[in-house]
Amino acid sequence: MAMTSPVWRPFTQHALQREAILVTRGEGAWLECADGRRILDAISSWWVITHGHRHPKIVQAIKTQADRLDQVIFAGFTHEPAEALARRLVALTAPGLDHVFYSDSGSTSVEVAIKMALGFFRNRDAARARVIALEHGYHGDTIGAMSTGARSVFNAAYEPLLFDVTRIPFPYAGRERQTLDALEAACRGADAAAFVVEPLVLGAGGMLVYGADTLREMRRICAAHGVLFVADEVMTGFGRAGTLFACEQAGIVPDIACYAKGLTGGSVPLAVTMCSAEIFQAHYSTDRSRTFFHSSSFTANPIACAAALANLDIWESEDVRGRIARLAAMQEERLRRFANDARFSDARRIGTIAALDLRVADSGYLATIGPTLYEFFVSRGLLLRPLGNTIYILPPYCIEPSELDSLYSAIDEAADRFR
Numbered sequence: 001m002a003m004t005s006p007v008w009r010p011f012t013q014h015a016l017q018r019e020a021i022l023v024t025r026g027e028g029a030w031l032e033c034a035d036g037r038r039i040l041d042a043i044s045s046w047w048v049i050t051h052g053h054r055h056p057k058i059v060q061a062i063k064t065q066a067d068r069l070d071q072v073i074f075a076g077f078t079h080e081p082a083e084a085l086a087r088r089l090v091a092l093t094a095p096g097l098d099h100v101f102y103s104d105s106g107s108t109s110v111e112v113a114i115k116m117a118l119g120f121f122r123n124r125d126a127a128r129a130r131v132i133a134l135e136h137g138y139h140g141d142t143i144g145a146m147s148t149g150a151r152s153v154f155n156a157a158y159e160p161l162l163f164d165v166t167r168i169p170f171p172y173a174g175r176e177r178q179t180l181d182a183l184e185a186a187c188r189g190a191d192a193a194a195f196v197v198e199p200l201v202l203g204a205g206g207m208l209v210y211g212a213d214t215l216r217e218m219r220r221i222c223a224a225h226g227v228l229f230v231a232d233e234v235m236t237g238f239g240r241a242g243t244l245f246a247c248e249q250a251g252i253v254p255d256i257a258c259y260a261k262g263l264t265g266g267s268v269p270l271a272v273t274m275c276s277a278e279i280f281q282a283h284y285s286t287d288r289s290r291t292f293f294h295s296s297s298f299t300a301n302p303i304a305c306a307a308a309l310a311n312l313d314i315w316e317s318e319d320v321r322g323r324i325a326r327l328a329a330m331q332e333e334r335l336r337r338f339a340n341d342a343r344f345s346d347a348r349r350i351g352t353i354a355a356l357d358l359r360v361a362d363s364g365y366l367a368t369i370g371p372t373l374y375e376f377f378v379s380r381g382l383l384l385r386p387l388g389n390t391i392y393i394l395p396p397y398c399i400e401p402s403e404l405d406s407l408y409s410a411i412d413e414a415a416d417r418f419r
Helices: 056-066 080-092 106-123 143-148 156-161 176-188 212-224 246-250 277-283 302-317 320-338 369-379 401-418
Strands: 023-027 030-033 038-041 099-103 130-134 166-168 192-197 228-232 256-259 271-275 344-350 353-358 390-393
Touching: 038 401, 056 302, 080 099, 080 271, 080 302, 099 106, 099 277, 106 143, 106 192, 106 228, 106 256, 106 271, 106 277, 130 143, 130 176, 143 156, 166 176, 176 192, 176 212, 192 212, 212 228, 212 246, 320 344, 320 353, 320 401, 353 401, 369 401, 390 401
Parallel strands: 130 166, 130 192, 192 228, 228 256
Antiparallel strands: 023 030, 030 038, 099 271, 256 271, 344 353, 353 390
């Protein structure tokens, strides 16, 4: 069947999904559509919107910067928004993350992290190039990020391009020791370079949650064996897991950290990879062959940096942490109704993220119930995009209690209708 639009949309099977919904405006937690509908953005438009759509301070910062400087090459040139943002990020994060490398998405921030790790050991003449990753992880869709992510339908077609990694089992409750022992064994290898992990919660892998004690022990093991610890906080950063950064809950500082989605409050694309001074110094040399060879045309775009600065201003001037705490409590209260519900399993929450699995015959990302649930929720004016049979709620921090009530009522109704 011929498409009326030439657009090829992400993660979309066009042979099955109807035409995309035309959105004309965003306001707070809501999307306004060309056909007059209002849809509650319960997944923060793929986990990026933090304070709500079109926060006035961020919008104004974008307008002001666009009137001054739109773009400039970032090799040999710089600009104040990038310099100011880097200084503030170094001050905001835990001591030990001393340098900021800009990119433009979560995938590229992880790609940068992997290249930093491998360059670090190469420039120190150490034969370490093996990457370790956690089972069910997802780190993006560029080649390095896909390689560290779980092998699945997401990347099966590209298998010839992917490099091998050592994968350790996910630390399910009661099986944490198995995970830690596997990590210890992997780190003992003389060629082990880096461990890449999503701290506390795996996003696209099914909103799988594990404890801060386990994360802390993972960090200790890596440090004991000289393996670089890479924290992929693309999703968990900027409050999603309940604290500004998820690693705070374990009291750890990674060697390399990746931040993206919430960095600009979700307004425009920007990512950073932050690293220790030691990693930077391994690339610092009069020998040009030791240069860190990575860039994109829009590295440290001034408009995006201005948006990120406005986002940090909001964190300082508004009660964002209070909103996060209230949202976490509201999620916990509403999720409790499903804790012992036979229609669901593993009702769970971390910070502002809530998730539960609908008990159906087939499970996983390609579970047939997924598209059915999505269409049902949209028909109710709700943007919920289940990961197969896993329903998750990850809203902007400005969502109101009555709006959350409508989400949980719809989940209740869906379970009765489709299970």
